Amino acid sequence: MPYVVLGVSGSIAAYRAGDLARELMRRGFTVRVCLTDGAQRFVSPALFEGLTGQPCLVDTFEEPERGRMAHIDWARQAAALVVAPATGSTLAKLAHGIADDMLTTIALAYSGPLVVAPAMNPTMYGSEPVRAAVEILRARAAAFVEPDAGEVACGEQGEGKFAGVERIAEAVQAVAIRARLLEGQRVLITSGPTREPIDAARFLSNRSSGKMGAALARAALLLGAEVTVVSGPASAPLPIECTVIRVQTAREMLEASLEALRQSHLVIGAAAVADYRPEAAVDGKIRRVDEPIDLRLVPNPDVIATLAEKAGGSARVVGFAAEPSGDLDVVREKLRRKGLHAVASNDISLPVIGFESNNNALTLVFADGRVEESGVRSKLECALWLLESLSEPV
Numbered sequence: 001m002p003y004v005v006l007g008v009s010g011s012i013a014a015y016r017a018g019d020l021a022r023e024l025m026r027r028g029f030t031v032r033v034c035l036t037d038g039a040q041r042f043v044s045p046a047l048f049e050g051l052t053g054q055p056c057l058v059d060t061f062e063e064p065e066r067g068r069m070a071h072i073d074w075a076r077q078a079a080a081l082v083v084a085p086a087t088g089s090t091l092a093k094l095a096h097g098i099a100d101d102m103l104t105t106i107a108l109a110y111s112g113p114l115v116v117a118p119a120m121n122p123t124m125y126g127s128e129p130v131r132a133a134v135e136i137l138r139a140r141a142a143a144f145v146e147p148d149a150g151e152v153a154c155g156e157q158g159e160g161k162f163a164g165v166e167r168i169a170e171a172v173q174a175v176a177i178r179a180r181l182l183e184g185q186r187v188l189i190t191s192g193p194t195r196e197p198i199d200a201a202r203f204l205s206n207r208s209s210g211k212m213g214a215a216l217a218r219a220a221l222l223l224g225a226e227v228t229v230v231s232g233p234a235s236a237p238l239p240i241e242c243t244v245i246r247v248q249t250a251r252e253m254l255e256a257s258l259e260a261l262r263q264s265h266l267v268i269g270a271a272a273v274a275d276y277r278p279e280a281a282v283d284g285k286i287r288r289v290d291e292p293i294d295l296r297l298v299p300n301p302d303v304i305a306t307l308a309e310k311a312g313g314s315a316r317v318v319g320f321a322a323e324p325s326g327d328l329d330v331v332r333e334k335l336r337r338k339g340l341h342a343v344a345s346n347d348i349s350l351p352v353i354g355f356e357s358n359n360n361a362l363t364l365v366f367a368d369g370r371v372e373e374s375g376v377r378s379k380l381e382c383a384l385w386l387l388e389s390l391s392e393p394v
């Protein structure tokens, strides 16, 4: 039975976490509970140990199995982490990676789907720090079970009442199902820019940050895939759970991708591959002269088109198009010419999305003519949307 870690923090609604644990067990999960110090002022570990038949953790240095770090074990084994009720303080800690108790330490060691059910006084819930924490966690694709509006424990009216146990259990079940969407699938992602050397010190490149490729890698992992990333020189950090092959030039990217293609079911070309390279890189450094100099460029191989051709139907190959015009006819022509399953197009002329931005908005054009829009979302949410759209049966 899949494990769920239920983190309970110091809200008066902590008394309802027992019912939530029961409901999750009824739905087939093995529930392991972790209480913050605040939560222990309202409920006790004995309650949850009795209900779940599992140890309930409260202290970071506790080890139910001697010599095994419980925060790592619990984080590795969990199919989902649900924090319910989540206080304002615990939300802020989750958003900023503060790990000063067992629950937030497990959360920092955990990279799977997160469900959060906040509960607090409406003024606290509307406060700037809480809004900011919610936004950060949403951008990381945490599933929020919104609190209800109404009268809260202190008598104030507004938003902040702990959501119903059913609604939270449903959200946990949904993320656990989603986490298996790409189970058994191997996904190959190309990411970042390429660098085409001019001489020993200089190169031609572009503004790709690698953030979209990194988001795709994280999203594919969240959906249960095995992930290989062939990445050009980009600073966006890639999840440690994926295999990363670092390359510099377009030709190196093609070679590494062809090698990985053989085992892949889905290929997503998010890299901004240089269309041209200097004909020959100069040995040493080109010296300054007061005359114009010529730089002759020759076309690079078309990485995504070559991958589509070599895949020959054994893998679905999806391209990205950074279109300054947003013209879908240009995208459709690209899709046909390169023999792709679909193209995800983004309008890089819009300042709120694209290259260095943390947000994006994709238009997904399929070879069969369907067109779908993601709307503006964080790059991780866009990536999840894209992978889910690609896995829907046609």
Ligand SMILES: Cc1cc2nc3c(=O)[nH]c(=O)nc-3n(C[C@H](O)[C@H](O)[C@H](O)COP(=O)(O)O)c2cc1C
Pocket: 008, 009, 010, 011, 012, 013, 036, 037, 038, 039, 086, 087, 088, 089, 090, 119, 120, 121, 124
């Ligand atoms: C009676 C009582 C009820 C509380 N209820 C809430 C609540 O519903 N939501 C919240 O964010 N904080 C609530 N608090 C404040 C938190 O318990 C406090 O901020 C605590 O430090 C949170 O720590 P934790 O998140 O580690 O449990 C309450 C405090 C008291 C004394």
